Amino acid sequence: MPPICVSIDLEMTSARAETQEAIEIAAIKFRGDQVLDTWTTLVRHQTTLPIETQVLTTIDPNALERATVFAQVADRLRTFVGDCPLVAH
Numbered sequence: 605m606p607p608i609c610v611s612i613d614l615e616m617t618s619a620r621a622e623t624q625e626a627i628e629i630a631a632i633k634f635r636g637d638q639v640l641d642t643w644t645t646l647v648r649h650q651t652t653l654p655i656e657t658q659v660l661t662t663i664d665p666n667a668l669e670r671a672t673v674f675a676q677v678a679d680r681l682r683t684f685v686g687d688c689p690l691v692a693h
Contacts, residue, residue: 646671
């Protein structure tokens with residue numbers, strides 16, 4: 605039987621490393637081709653969200669203002685992942 609894994613997808617404020625911040629984190633727990641659970645959250649950021657990113661992600665900047673900061677989100681993500689191997693892109 606294949607192991608249970610977690611795949612993580614991040615949406616970032618920009619492609620520039622010096623100004624990059626996560627604005628959305630999504631994770632899916634799966635075994636083979638079977639989805640076992642999903643988790644997603646918006647993340648409040650400190651930089652300006654470029655219009656290009658707004659168009660690409662369709663994330664509303666107003667929703668991000670109400671989102672939780674990464675430090676608080678990290679523990680929830682860690683709990684969701686547990687000891688499962690990660691697959692990220």
